[in-house]
Amino acid sequence: MIWIETIVNGVLYGGLYGLLGVGLALIVGVMRVVNLSHGEFIVLSAFIGVSLAHVLPGVHPLVLLAPVAVIAFALGFGLQAVLVNRVVTRPDPFASILLTFGVAVVMRNLMVEIFGADPRNLPAGRLAHASTTIAGLQVGVLPILILVVSIALFTLLQLLIMRTRFGRIVRATADNRDVVRLMGVNPGRVYNVVMGLALALASVAGMLLAIRSSFTPYSGVERLLVSFEVVVLGGLGTFWGAMIGGIALGVAELVGLRFDPNSGPLYAHLLFLVVVLMRPNGLFGARS
Amino acid sequence: MTRTGRMLLGAAGVAAAAGPWWLGDGPMRFLSELFLMLAMAQMWNLLAGYAGLVSMGQQVFVGLGAYCLFATSIALNVAPFWVLPVAPLFCAGVAAVVALFLFRLREAYFAIGTWVFSEVVSLLVSKSERLGGERGMGLPTAKLIDPRWLEPLTFWLSAAIAAGAIAGTYALLRSRVGLGLMTVRDNDLAAASIGVDVWRCRFVAFVLAAAGCGLAGAVSFAATLYAAPSLAFDPNWVVVMMFAVLIGGIGTLEGPIVGVVIYFALRELVTVVFNLSAGWYLVGLGLAAIGVMLFEPAGLWPLVRKRLGGDWLSVQRQPPPADTAAGATGDRTATAAYDRTGVRSP
Numbered sequence: 001m002i003w004i005e006t007i008v009n010g011v012l013y014g015g016l017y018g019l020l021g022v023g024l025a026l027i028v029g030v031m032r033v034v035n036l037s038h039g040e041f042i043v044l045s046a047f048i049g050v051s052l053a054h055v056l057p058g059v060h061p062l063v064l065l066a067p068v069a070v071i072a073f074a075l076g077f078g079l080q081a082v083l084v085n086r087v088v089t090r091p092d093p094f095a096s097i098l099l100t101f102g103v104a105v106v107m108r109n110l111m112v113e114i115f116g117a118d119p120r121n122l123p124a125g126r127l128a129h130a131s132t133t134i135a136g137l138q139v140g141v142l143p144i145l146i147l148v149v150s151i152a153l154f155t156l157l158q159l160l161i162m163r164t165r166f167g168r169i170v171r172a173t174a175d176n177r178d179v180v181r182l183m184g185v186n187p188g189r190v191y192n193v194v195m196g197l198a199l200a201l202a203s204v205a206g207m208l209l210a211i212r213s214s215f216t217p218y219s220g221v222e223r224l225l226v227s228f229e230v231v232v233l234g235g236l237g238t239f240w241g242a243m244i245g246g247i248a249l250g251v252a253e254l255v256g257l258r259f260d261p262n263s264g265p266l267y268a269h270l271l272f273l274v275v276v277l278m279r280p281n282g283l284f285g286a287r288s
Numbered sequence: 289m290t291r292t293g294r295m296l297l298g299a300a301g302v303a304a305a306a307g308p309w310w311l312g313d314g315p316m317r318f319l320s321e322l323f324l325m326l327a328m329a330q331m332w333n334l335l336a337g338y339a340g341l342v343s344m345g346q347q348v349f350v351g352l353g354a355y356c357l358f359a360t361s362i363a364l365n366v367a368p369f370w371v372l373p374v375a376p377l378f379c380a381g382v383a384a385v386v387a388l389f390l391f392r393l394r395e396a397y398f399a400i401g402t403w404v405f406s407e408v409v410s411l412l413v414s415k416s417e418r419l420g421g422e423r424g425m426g427l428p429t430a431k432l433i434d435p436r437w438l439e440p441l442t443f444w445l446s447a448a449i450a451a452g453a454i455a456g457t458y459a460l461l462r463s464r465v466g467l468g469l470m471t472v473r474d475n476d477l478a479a480a481s482i483g484v485d486v487w488r489c490r491f492v493a494f495v496l497a498a499a500g501c502g503l504a505g506a507v508s509f510a511a512t513l514y515a516a517p518s519l520a521f522d523p524n525w526v527v528v529m530m531f532a533v534l535i536g537g538i539g540t541l542e543g544p545i546v547g548v549v550i551y552f553a554l555r556e557l558v559t560v561v562f563n564l565s566a567g568w569y570l571v572g573l574g575l576a577a578i579g580v581m582l583f584e585p586a587g588l589w590p591l592v593r594k595r596l597g598g599d600w601l602s603v604q605r606q607p608p609p610a611d612t613a614a615g616a617t618g619d620r621t622a623t624a625a626y627d628r629t630g631v632r633s634p
Contacts, residue, residue: 102577109567266411
């Protein structure tokens, strides 16, 4: 029974990992940019959430998800418009890597200077520990909520990209940024919105993760690694692949922790290596 | 190499050999650190700049080198510097084995794969009680060395490793394998089609870079007499390597030197001169990285070289002088176009 419970919790937790990674998958898929500051933005949104919760003491942290996501969208839009768009057309893959790496280092250390290096978390009152019994299984309310939010956001993203006019423009830009210019699309503007969306999604994940476990300004590196693993496991550019990848990592981590208590993310990493070595393009990537 | 170049090199060698007698303890420790970082940066440059392998897990070899030296030295109860060769050999062995697996991954996948591999090793070492777990391990055998000689020995070793890393990379790149490497970096498909063994070229570079990082890591931690997983497998090792190479100029032998000097100058300027906390020099480092990518994406060395002129440590092959070979000008532009180390001729 305890194993089933662990696996269920892993699935619920993994939805969050998927959410961390899907923003990165979106950016890689649309503009082929590897954003090394993804983790720092996740942590920054958690800090913004904590600060907002401090200013507005009566408001439940889940309500704060919306304003934080809006702020993250604006930050992403600005990051892309001011910095990344200047290097995105360069054929040299190092340009965007080093640029976002610089942004990450600056952000991480500014956060240390501003917020201090102590571990924080986002207090969610009773919700953090509330649990319910479903079919004889003890399941936390928060993890269920997290999975519901993740699936809702994944569905919305899928609809946005596949069914709307904007989504069509994004896909066209991803296919060929030079040809869409002939149709009157400004690829730079599309990229701005995509980066904003990616970071808004990441900020929701960052907030939810901050309720579940504590974070410091240095947590960005771990978050980035998880996001990368999710993207690579799922196969570059597939959203549901990212979700499945996240769930696989979540289950591996929690099951691993169950029979080997001080293993940390060891088993998630091992699963990642095994899967990627067997299928170098990820679970859902095209075989080349 | 010109005669002045040789004389300068000789003078630098003599100055380094005599270092312990004219440098204070502080500067000597500082320079040791700088030399080791330079060697590591040069290794990362060999991988990313010449072999087209972007490793984000190079810190795994720094840590493995350190742990391997500590464990061997303690097990055999001999002074750490006597068993130093085990560190690069062990790292080369590990690299040769993991290359079989990791080389299946390409580009970004390879970068993440190496990073995850490093995290796995770090977690395994933290769980190993024999290696001290998360608390880390000390180096009691260091007392077999006369304490007065510990610092000078570290200094000489570091200087030798840095010189060896640069000379070794130079020699490698001038060799057949080096030529192969550069074709692989520029276009692996084209390289394979003219008969270059892409896999073997990359394998050689990966194994050598692992050995170099292992050696530098071993000396670095032997000097502090203490290794812990959070320090030895710290991703910041690769962050600094990456910074130095990309700021200085990737794919040039001088670039990492320029980058490492800038890195340490920035650190000393902010922490010593302005007396600010270490966080601020990292902020400066990040801003420098952003600035270089926006305004001088090839790094700073090509810019400096354009001003100074000369060949420096270019691995470019020169055609014979014009009077012995007809049409040499044509050859010269052809080789120049091949060489990313030089200023790309318009």
